[in-house]
Amino acid sequence: MxxxxxxxxxxxxxxxxxxxxxxxxxxxxxxxxxxxxxITADSVKAKKRGRDAVTxxxxxxxxxxxxxxxxxxxxxxxxxxxxxTEGGDRAEMKTITATEAGKLTLPDDPKAGALFVYAKGDVGGTQIEGSVATKVFTATTDSDIVVGKKYDVSYIVNDSTLQLVxxxxxxxxxxxxxxxxxxxxxxxxxxxxxxxxxxxxxxxxxxxxxxxxxxxxxxxxxxxxxxxxxxxxxxxxxxxxxxx
Structure with missing residues (x-):
């Protein structure tokens, strides 16, 4: 050779x-x-009179x-x-500035029951209650949403464009x-x-x-x-x- x-x-x-x-x-x-x-291959030994004899x-x-x-x-x-999979649910976390009293304009249309709104920095604190229609959140109490203020918004949206594993x-x-x-x-x-x-x-x-x-x-x-x-x-x- x-x-x-x-x-x-x-x-x-x-x-x-x-x-x-x-x-x-x-x-x-x-x-x-x-x-x-x-790659590993451990060995075991057989003994003859106490000594390793066969592997x-x-x-x-x-x-x-x-x-x-x-x-x-x-x-x-x-x-x-x-x-x-093409399409599925995704979670969104946004900070949105109010442009109209008592309302927030959302970038997506959330799934029903999957929207949470808080004052900025207050997630987990006092939730602002309200309803959603055609990408607009309307507070139950108008004074909860003040023009110019920021609000932390979390929601679930069904998105046909996402890729899902x-x-x-x-x-x-x-x-x-x-x-x-x-x-x-x-x-x-x-x-x-x-x-x-x-x-x-x-x-x-x-x-x-x-x-x-x-x-x-x-x-x-x-x-x-x-x-x-x-x-x-x-x-x-x-x-x-x-x-x-």
Whole structure:
């Protein structure tokens, strides 16, 4: 066998998710900052007269992890049932200045029974009672709404334009085949793709989104649990010999 070339990489490349149940592509991720493959297989030993004599390998376990800072909304669908719904209810929190005594003009038409109005800074205090019709809130007592003053308004509105991902306990997470391609560079300067195939991967429902007014942008971390598929396949790592 000829001497092997040596490679290095700092490009996590691109990976694709294929839904195992439908055999259809679910998502392409070409915006990750890191992709990390972890494989473990603990060993158990049999002893002979108190000494380790025979070693058995336990079944392999593994994870595929990725850290992402710039990503599309569709990525959240893998934590639900894989679908995105068009339209649904959304919550709004507005501060509105009164332009007419006893009334507030709303930007949306709230759902019945889902509107709350307070003096600015008094949310949870004394609620201003009233009724809504055609995007106008009319206070029961006119003097509760004073022209020029600001009011904190909360409501629920049905919006046909929103995209919705539901994440519930009664949903079963999809299993995926993950194909990753990472560009690696040899000591001679030749770029060769390294391919990693994880035959059965299920995303963990661990989502942490920490928003901050300073410092680094938020990082979304995705972890897949790796399993053996129906054909006893676990993970393949390969490169194309002709390119190498």
């Amino acid at each position: 000829a001497a092997s070339k040596k490679y290095a990489s700092r490009d996590c490349g691109v990976f694709e998710l294929t839904n195992l149940a439908t055999s259809k592509k679910a998502l392409r991720v070409d915006y990750a900052n890191t992709v990390t493959l972890n 058995f390998a336990n079944p392999m376990e593994g994870t595929l992890e990725s850290e992402i800072q710039v990503y599309p909304f569709e990525l959240f669908s893998i934590f639900g049932n894989g679908t995105i 539901k994440i519930n306990d009664n949903q079963e997470l999809a299993d995926f085949r993950v194909d990753a391609e990472i560009n690696q560079k040899s000591e001679q300067g030749v770029v060769t793709p390294l391919h990693i195939t994880c035959y059965k991967a299920t995303p963990q429902r661990n989502i942490e989104l920490a928003f901050a007014a300073e410092g680094d942008p938020i990082t979304l971390k995705i972890t897949f649990d790796l399993m053996t598929d129906a054909d006893d396949e676990f993970v393949d790592i390969y490169q194309i010999k002709s390119l190498a």
